Amino acid sequence: MHLFKSLSFCTFSLLLLVLSPASSQTLTPLKEFDVKEAKQAVAVDAQHFYVINNSTITKHAKADGKLVATWDGTKEGIVHLNSGVVIKGKLYCANSNYPEIPMTSSVEIFDVKTLKHVDTHSFGIAQHGSLTWLDQKDGHWFIGFAHYAGKESSEGRDVRWTSLVKYDMEWRQVEAWVFPKNLVDLFTPKSNSGGAWGADGLLYCTGHDRGEVYVLKLPKSGYTLSHTGTLPAPIEGQGIAMDRSVAGKTLLYGIQRSKHIVTVSEIR
Template structure:
């Protein structure tokens, strides 16, 4: 079986019955040379994010529209992005430098020009890898790493999800379950995007897997409700919320320089 028509059942824990019927199926892919880091998406376009560059492509035929290069502006490690009301919000970090520092870089997707920034400076939670918005709040993934990339004696277990209000004031935070931090090691949580029904889909750095999580009813650990084998290699992902009635996942496969589109049912 190839990934072209990948259909596989969600592997569940006994308590994950709310996802028992979910499957994932690849429905389209695009050959994109710079597909190495992450993807963002809106109604008509997808955006390939690769450290210092962002490239805008048409969904219909994969045609390149334009690119932005932040090398001269000192942008070295854009991790991922999300498009909200004509603006793209990108997770930016100084990875693999220590101490970890992070910011959110903002772009106008119509002009593909840099439009703003919010700096976390030396972020107490780690290295910012992904950002999304849900229910009017910001949800941000902060990574920690193992080995030489570990910060101040911390390791992957310190990786967390942090919730902010619209003015970037911290409200709550959660840690990832042990089984996922072990899968992330020696890297970390690289991507995240909210789907339907309060399900948060996350990725690691390399594995061809998508992890479904929910906020816990109590406590501080995210609830891992299942794992989807997927035609990606970790990294930044995006749920296409313009696809009404469907849950479409955009991701990348670095080995083949592919942008993949899959439907989660």
């Protein structure tokens, strides 16, 4: 059963979370949806949100969370969809073989009206790691590639090898950056799981488990992303999405996988 929850004033007050004094941003929780499939990530467009869970995608009405459609890629060999983003009527999903090694990755593409799988782009054995999220900005793809610690590390590469890679629209690499050490430490032993560009030109990223959203900028020089702040958030890491359909607002969708909840928050 898919239920919409309005946060009570008390809960709202407790969950109103403010960024560190170095920043004026705040993150305010607005809504919750009970969705049993919510384990990996969520994507969103004007009328619906899309819950991504390893081999399945479910489409839900934004008004009340009602289930609209389902896609199951189990028979097609899809084992680990990580996150997704809706762009011009298509849902682009980051797909990998996590936790297998060598790391392989692809982008799986769906028509949002029908949830029909319509295209794919394979990175094969990915040069940069395991693809966890993707988004577009200024006519380019920005893609997060993860590396992990311990037994999940690949070729001796740990979380420090996690990177953000910029591609043109033909998937040709243009630039790449690494994450600052303080975020690498917070990601460890997992990695960067989600990311999305805000309308404010800032990059919002998540780890695997923490209830935090990390605010970043591309550096003026060098190769390390600039961490400008941390927003406590009603999520548990994983894939996030920006709702770009509401003018003048920065609305962030996320999940709490332990409770199977989709959350909606506003960043101000």
